[in-house]
Amino acid sequence: MTTLPDLPVRDVLGELTAALDAHGSAVLVAPPGTGKTTVVPLALAEHTDGRIVVAEPRRLAARAAASRMAALLGEQVGDTVGYAVRGDRKVSRRTRIEVVTSGLLVRRVQHDPELPGVGTVLLDECHERHLDADLLLALLLDVRGGLREDLKLLATSATVASGRLAALLGDAPVITAHVRTYPVELGYLPPARNERVEVSVARAIRTALSEVDGDVLAFLPGAGEIARTSSLLSELDADVLPLHGRVTAARQDAALKPGPRRRVVLATAVAESSLTVPGVRAVVDSGLARVPRVDHRRGLPGLATVRVSAAVAEQRAGRAGREAPGRAYRCWAQYEQVSLPAYPEPEIRTADLTRLALELACWATPDGAGLSWWDPPPDGPLDAGQELLRTLGALENGKITARGRKMADLGLHPRLARALLDGAAQVGPRPAAEVVAMLDAGGTLTDVEAELRRLRDTRDERWRTEVRRLARLVPGAPEAPDPALVVALAHPERLARRREKGSPVYLMASGTAAELPAGSGLGDGEWLAVAEATRDPGRAHGIIRLAARADAELALRAAPNLVSEVDEVGWAGDVVARSVRRLGAIVLSERPLRNPDPELVRQALLTGLHKEGLDLLTWSAEARNLRQRLAFLHRVHGEPWPSMTDEALLANAADWLGTARRHADLARIDTVHALRGLLPWPEAARLDALAPDRIEVPSGSRIRVDYSTGEPVLAVKLQETFGWPATPRVSGVPVVLHLLSPAGRPAAVTSDLESFWHNGYVSVRAELRGRYPKHPWPEDPLTATATRRTKRS
Template identity: 70%
Template sequence: MTGLTTVELPGLPVRTVLDDVSAALDAHGSAVLVAPPGTGKTTLVPLDLARRISARPAGPHRVVVAEPRRLAARAAASRMAALLGEPVGETVGYSVRGDRKVSARTRVEVVTSGLLVRRLQNDPELHDTAVVVLDECHERHLDADLLLALLLDARAGLRDDLRLLTTSATVASDRLADLLGDAPVVTAHAPLHPVDIVHRPPDRGERIEACVARTVHAALAEHDGDVLVFLPGVAEIDRVAERLDGVDADVVSLHGRLPAQRQDAALTPGPRRRVVLSTAVAESSLTVPGVRVVVDSGLARVPRIDHRRGLPGLATVRVSRAVAEQRAGRAGREAPGVTYRCWSQAEHTSLPAYPEPEIRTAELSRLALELACWSTPDGAGLSWWDPPPEGALTAGRTLLTTLGAVTPDGLPTARGRRMASVGLHPRLARALLDGADEVGPRAAAEVVALLHPRRRPTDLDPELPPLPPAKDPPARRWQREVARLTALTRDRGASHRDTERPHDPAAVVALAYPERLARRRPGGTPVYLMAGGTAVEVPPGSGLGDSEWLAVADATREPGRAHGVVRLAAVADEELALRA
């Protein structure tokens, strides 16, 4: 505990309100901290709370910080540990999916919101935790909204001494304070440097990647300092990076799918000027040093669900004005800066004020399973920021019943509890656990590790053998995930036998998506009719050949098309269709 008791915290703006935060928590038990990015709320507040709690003679002594993303959790823990002059895993540690660095000496633990939901299900009293800090509440991620509702319930019924602090860069603080029982609101003001706003909309017919790249070239020529570029996803990052080949700067990427070493490198100043191409992870929960210029595409990728067709996916949407302001502020954290917005001033006035909460638009089967495990299948009695829409929640519960995860009255089955403990979407959890019995643990894990909506091949069968074991980064990520998932089948009491069984990816896909077993329509057409009633089309050159039956893992509906489009599938047969 020496580091906590002796460290001199940096003079960041939030330091001036640390006493107010502590007093609010002592007096009320909960509080709202509103502080812009760069004020130190993510790092200084947990360390200060842990220092104060360590002076108490008895009771829980751990501060748990919930972040919306794994990348943010790791970065926050690394920053706090560095302030203490210690390695991660001593006084400050983190726990995220597939990676954990904590010890008996850990007093501040940074976790993802989803992981804390699981921990709360297993230990509703959070017996070793004194304070939970919910960071970046304004982002309104589904796991974070669920976590807040469950924590309020646990605090009301089991742990009235549990302190709860919500922090946010931009938020309707009155609504959140009311949800926390008229909690006090503490505000830290950041004297940001001035930021000039320049609008550079695309030319007629110009793709957003071309507009962004053109604007980056102009920014490098007109201004000093590093350039932070906001793009909606990895595909756009790759395309912009190609267009920036040859610029007099280091072009680096920053997103959640990168290895930890490359993520850390993007957050560390380099010997040369840098252009950092980032997804939304750099909006608030991460600080990229050296930035003087921001180029904002004005786009974000968010979960969406087509309830009529039952096809989930990711949609690219315009950002809200609040998010645009937050992104722009990154240019003025260290010095006067400039932000280029790749849209017009007229478009800006039509943007929504705040981002749409994920709970209103996402597929809710995983949330429904967590609610079932919390013994409140319909979520009644919980205090929600925004309650889950009745139709989406009912659809989620119907799917869980189909998968055998809940009973008709909404209570979790033994299988459902095992599925929830895995931490995957219920479809994938069922495919992993039941697939381990049917085709073997590793074979099931290999297929489940590929069932991701961001992948774009269409033929699952040849997707496994070509993944090389050595230098290819996607292959290494896949191998690590396969190893992790294989271990989960052993940890969760699956009844499989470790024997060789026929390679059958379609069987695993059918366990996850029984309603997506599909049969080709007559006449040699590339259109298939899925068991759930939705027609989907196989794109040319997919590698699926003339298969009569398919087990469809991923399909999306694109505007202007009569049918869904198959993105990932395995060749099936009539026997599997009848068995499923």
Template identity: 65%
Template sequence: MPALVADLGALPDLPVRAALDEITRTLTAHGSAVLVAPPGTGKTTLVPLALAGAVEGRVLVAEPRRVAARAAAQRMASLLGEPVGERVGYAVRGDSRSSARTRVEIVTAGLLLRRLVAEPDLPGVGAVVLDECHERHLDADLLLSLLLDAREGLRPDLPVLAASATVAAGRLAALLGDAPVVEVAARTYPVAVRYLPPHRGERIEACVARGVREALGGTDGSVVAFLPGVGEIRRTESALRGAGVPVLPLHGRLSPAEQDAALRDSGRRVVLATAVAESSLTVPGVRAVVDAGLARVPRVDHRRGMSGLVTVPVSRAVADQRAGRAGREAPGTVLRCWPEGQLLTPFPEPEIRTADLTRLALDLAVWGTPDGRALRWWDAPPEGPLAAGREVLRALGAVSPDGSLTPRGSRLATLGLHPRLARALLDGADAVGARAAAEIVAVLDDDTLTSGVDLAAELGRLRAGHHPAVGRWRSEVTRLTALLRPRKPDRPDAGSAEPHPAALGAARAVALVVGLAHPERLARRRTGSAPVFLMAGGTAVELSGDPALGGREWLAVAVADRTPGAVHGRVRAAAAADRALAEEVAAALLAETDEVAWVDGDVQARRVRRLGAIVLEQRPLRDPDPALVREALLTGLRAEGTGLLRWSRADRVLRQRLAHLHRTLGAPWTGVAEEDLLAAAEDPAGPLAARLASARRRADLAAVDAGDVLRALVGWPLAGRIDELAPERLEVPTGSKVAVDYSGDRPVLPVRVQETFGWRAGPRIGGEPVLLHLLSPAGRPAAVTDDLESFWDTGYPQVRAELRGRYPRHHWPEDPRTATPTRRTGRNRPA
């Protein structure tokens, strides 16, 4: 097949041009290859043109972003001297230009993934180029795995070239079947790196604006500033008013004309860009880069049911790529808005490890491998998040309990939306009409269309044409509406009539569609002054800045996030709802149950109607299930301990005696520590079960005699030997019966010295001597011994001298072994 360009030498003198023959030979010979080429080498625009002359069929180039796909197509078409849509075309969501003559088509990774899932044999495709693999987007990683699977089955002849600026080439080559690696070095100019960390309390946008002004003063070229998102771009743009040069935004939500304006070589300017300008795009004339050092990436919090974009520091590889923009055409400068020496991770975190995997789970179900284990992965999807995604699909009716695809799941997959939004579009069309559902879903799918919390108000602005992105929104609405025609009912109750949205009310229609997409985010206001709402999923969220919504009892929350350390999540976008709507769209979350639980220190028995975690109604339960009552009492014991039982002083002493027997004699003497008593309480056949059987509330626990529980735990006949083996009291020479202290590691007998006169040796328990705490007449410690015979000889003389001086009216005999013991505290001298 003839090459698109008759003489490859006529192509721009970019570093990759010299390696084009090697790349095409390697790929066609081996069927797969890895191309490592830094930004600016020409890999995105020149390699596909060369491949088109070496393979039969169309060359598909997968780019990570729409703006990159369009820009690459325009650049390639200009090299051929023809408009886009002839031999070079592109296709992104909602926009495509191609024809029967198209030989090279640049598409987004997500769009190619949809095509591959729909037609695994990719008819008419002669080769696939996966550009910018290093960015590790979720769609791109899944696309790579599915392409490898297709090559092993339906398309063993399909060449796959994985191209990247910076990547662990060995790992990628192994994944592609020990594919050869072709490396192309970039021709770059030196870049001076300076650090410009934010001042104390300075926002990142102000720091970037300061860096841009400094860069403009040091170069006569253009400046690219990297910021994490659209909001930061807008604020930086405001801060740069009066900079003296045009300030142009560049991000994926702009119209094609606005993106082209930023990419066009139109003289000195400042381009404020998100990550779209990191790799596959060329911004001509750049001599300086200002890097905020931040990126916005998807994260999901499965426990709280919230997902969205979060701002994180960039990796070292990304920071280096951004800096390289300044040295493509001449020596340049990069100003980094973080402290020198700040540690960065080596590479970006793959999205598959952190993102919501519901859409990936649907693609796997369509592919026929719901758990994905049959595929080869760069990084396999984590089990927990993938299982959570499959659970969402089951709730939507997209997959059966065994994970296989349902007809409804097939319909959702064809829409090219997140399954939640696809469900909202399909079911919302039945309720509010196809056009209205498409209008609402288009807003939910594009976070830049909302600047306020109230979605109904934002939709009103769009419908009235009072929004800067109204053109993009209308195009998406038209696309989504077209997806619904013609449509067959995929639910038993799906009708064909087109409801009149006015009959439902515009605001309520928004809440209904939001609720269809996120039923677990339907929220009811908590009692109190602060606008805090409990979502059906169990997470509390706070709404601020919108008094009208804050005063409503019910919300349908579309977007919520949570700052680490914050008590509540934060509502970013929502619509006013009501209970009837919540029960309608989240019927699967409705449940009426008998709840018996330990609440606020006592058993609470009630019949509760809930919407997920939200209590709708409750009433006392007069005759609760005894098993539920028992479990609630056990919960109380676990939470507050066995101190809930009735403990007398004798019971506590008995517990200490039993603990001593368990410690010294072991089995069959059982332990009586807190964990032992709780374990006995949880045993339905144990000795404690019968004593708890009649308990219904905290007061009943307080009536349970702890001593009976302990004796029952020990059991007969051991209980009959407690006094023998661990006597509660010991008789001393005066005839007094003194309580033994078992609270320590060994038994202790605290006794006045005068009451031990006449003892030649101390008492023993279990064959071991008791530790005597010998006390003064005032009850203060005078000596400690477990060898009384030795004490009388060695220790007593000194103790006698001290006590005679302190208590002269008392009798302190020289020979305590023959002296008469006494309980008296006054003078006690022999007559």
């Protein structure tokens, strides 16, 4: 009988094992530090038959949990307790408890869904909502529903939002373990304006060391920020230790054990809930985390730095109160706390879903239908993932191919799996494995070849171990290293060509523009094989983070399926017709097209009209007047009189382009004829009656009606309207009369002539008599004779 440590979860072990016995599933809500990751598996191993498999979201956490449980038993890892992560496994025939990563367990379920010998699966840290963990939960529920009704499932969560999880597990009982914590005092240390995160965190760490006894645990978004923060703290009288997934196992162990001096542990999100760092009395929280994000429109998957959720901030702060009262220093303003999201965004909503699509295809449910999801995969990103799999030859007619199964077995992202398989065949297993291992871990330099030299020179043991593992997985030809080719095989759509000589901006085959940063060492290359590019908010194009020099020959070799040769007829200020050879969006060569398809020419002209507007046509005074008359009739009478807006005319442009083939031809189109062609019949015969071009006034003059304002307007000399008793109407609409002086200047404006004669004329007459004494200004305009002349004429 193992003596379990006195941790809070011990109080609920009886309830937990009873729930699993009765229901076959349960949810354990237990904050970090309760012992759920180490004590519960040990208790289950004594209570149940079969092997206990613990699924952790991270490799670091899997190794640490196995080491802690083995230490509690006084054994070596690999005896009763073992672990398996990608590239590293320590188990034996005696192993009862195996800690694995969620992704590795997905692969095991794919190979043998019945999981022989396994009695219980513990899904740890479900609240973190990692993509592999969500997929694993869905697959295990499917297995339990059809193949292994006896398989027990226990899901653990550090947050109380467990209702949906319990429902997925068949209305499973929810057991809660309450952690015994000490009070944590919160302080806020917002950064100065434009201050980098590592600077504000380093300042907060110095404050914590001066105010609190014990070790400091600081949370930063990634390995880069950790390295820069460490360099800022080089003068401290304390051990500064990094803790993230890319440091060696020995350095990870050092960060998880108390030391002879005070320690400052600089950690990523891995230390939020999966791991316990002993001796911590102060927590410094940058408030940031690095999470998967995909710009689907530009095809730039990668990691984005985002603000943490309120739940994560609470978990981080709680690390300071595990063993004694502590303090948490938050590197943001206190008023910003209320704007934090409540919980982290599930990766399935934001991440690249290509690998998920491959696993679903292996499970014979490409769209995930029939599986029970915490959150189902969004259609758009899943479709994008399936399209990429088809391009890589992993999917055909909606089903997994033999090549697709080989790619899945490698346990890599499908892009990297393709690069390893095809790269090994073309450059040899080891050169391909070197590049793939580097791409999987992420580089620190922009130049791929320089990064490979750095890894070789520093004898990075983790990278070297992964290279050896990958090289053993694939057959290959004699070695002929070509890093750029391997990069291009992984990301063919990111092959890029410089836009113009001397420019740092490259156009990728995907159509996305990306800029090469200064000092990259790659500035002289016309072609690049881009491994990683990101786009920051507000920037017009992406930034190239990792790339290798390439050339046109390599591009054609790596991405022959992206090559096309088509006749293109488009608009660029005029009709441009050319035969173009492209690699994706990149133009390889072009030549003029002498006899382009007339329909393509027509479409190009229409594009030009839509882009630049109807001013490309010649509008005579007659044409403008006719358009205005028709617009008036459409407003007053509606259909069938046609609309005369730009949009409406452009919609009918194809009807009147005629034989136009270029910009100059548009100016020669008879717009009057084109407009008359739009007139409805038989209504067109009444055009002059409903919207006359001219109106005869009492003087006998025929004055043109102006329809440009949308209303009929008649500008006529006042003297020519004497004897006109009432305002004329056009289609029932009163004409707006602009009554002019003998010099043609406005004297009055009215649409009610009868009222004007009785009320306004007297004052207008008095003013005009003084200015134009030679003209007749009768006292009674209704009985006077209209005239265009003076008294003497």
